[in-house]
Amino acid sequence: MVNRLLNEDITRQVSEFFQQLQEPVQVLFFGSKNNCDYCEDTRQLIEEVVGTSDKLGLSVYDIDQDAGLAQQYKVDKTPGMVIAGRDGDQILDYGIRYSGIPSGHEFSSLINTLVVVSNRDSGLDQQTRDFLSKLDKPVHLQVFVTPT
């Protein structure tokens, strides 16, 4: 039996926190068989997280075998994840991605992102929403983080 990455306490806390989830979320995971030190841990981590709520789904892909899909979702690194909405069979891509394992401090960020996507509400200030609604040029944000 494989050891779980999340202990019982954390699993219970996450599961309780996820009771507020409203709409389905689909996580698209892209791994690789080549030179990917964190792929297996990341896949297991997201599998355990997704398993705590029936509002969450997971699709597992390989960046080489599913190259077209990776390109469609602009995933160019592994482990890579897209946190998307789901409406029936339709995947709603909001442009929300993770590159690398979301562990340590980033674990709580992952949990919060899942909630925000599920509730389809950014929770941002009105002023920020107003600015974003008027954006006419693409904005690509890359947020560099470390696990601790």
Add this chain to the structure above:
Amino acid sequence: MLAHQMALESPMVEAEMVEAMEFPELSERFHVSGVPQTTINAGAGTVVGAVPEDHLIHEIQRALRS
């Protein structure tokens, strides 16, 4: 997290969290020294540290003008 919220809010915004140590070449290209560091449009703007919404908006505006 803020970046992800903005991506959800606007179809014009994409937000990627990058684990800096797993992707050293990318981190080096954007001169990541402290985290979190937010790089806007491949280096047109940079914000170091966790900042309030209006601060990030200000930097996005500046990056779009440059």
